[in-house]
Amino acid sequence: MKKHIRLLVAIAALAFCISAAGAYAQNAGVPEHMLVTVEAHHGKTVPDVSRADVMVYEGKDRDQVTDWVPAQGDHAGLELFILLDDGSGFNLGSQLDSIRKFIGAQPASAKIGVAYMQNGIAKVEQAPTTDHDLASKALRLPMGMAGVNASPYFAISDLAKKWPASPDRREIVMASDGIDRYYGTGDLQDPYLDAAIHDAERANIVVYAIYEPGAGHFSHSYWQSYWGQMYLSRLGEETGGEAYYIGMSGAPVSFDPFLEETAQHLEHQYWVTFQAKVPKKSGWQRVKVSTEVSNAELVTAHEMYVERP
Secondary structure (H helix, E strand, C coil): HHHHHHHHHHHHHHHHHHHHHHHHHHHEEEEEEEEEEEECCCEEEEEEECCHHHHECCEEEEEEEEEEECHHHHHCCCCEEEEEEECHHHHHHHHHHHHHHHHHHHCCCCCEEEEEECCCCCEEEEEEECHHHHHHHCCCCCCCCCCCCCCHHHHHHHHHHHHHCCEEEEEEEEEECCCCCCCCCCCCCCCCHHHHHHHHHHCCCCEEEEEEEECHHHHHHHHHHHHHHHHHHHHHHHHCCCCEECCCCCCCCCCCCHHHHHHHHHHEEEEEEEEEEECCCEEEEEEEECCCCCEEEEECCEEEEEECC
């Protein structure tokens, strides 16, 4: 009888411990990390931001920030793809020297890859390498054929899915007209754009998009150009990057100012780690990272995918 009572007590104690551990896990949250870029509201001097200055919100709820590490020194690892649209007009050829200069200016440890958007995939011409001369040699003129790339967003998703996981920063600098010839334009809810954004966010990939007119009729269509630039703006902003363009249908005279700004962003990035709320089920959560430091703005992806433990 006494043994039976002791067994029941032990079972009850074990159940209590399991329940307490579960409650603790719920309160502790789910550790998440995201890449954040610090920008200056005005001027070019980027303010210093410490961990105590950083706030992370899911809706109105503030999450606990547990780490804030500059992407420098041992944490400076960078894998960066140059992704060019094979359906671009031949004006893109005049920008290749600017891209080569940008590649050459990256830290020696940075791994640079080159791929072209073609037939809905990212056709890799050069896997990420620290041999920057080799990466530069992989650049070539686009095919310049209208419609050779059905949707640039297929290519983004393809690259995100086949890019091997890494603790390093993963970023894309792309040039495209942004027009989704597969789905069409004029719809803010393009499912392939949404999928590309989610695939990039889930892989912690930041996208910097440069508008470059494509070949053929669409290159001088105000309507198509407008929506292409809208899509590129969404892609850049929602993944924590930027989108660059000069007008509805104009080709940039030079990529230099866009690439110089991108390089500055790469020099002011941090990894933030925080305790996300435990979701009722795995899924997407809206997130905002901010600071009250004067003249500082924190830029990151708009959403994160949180797995339920």
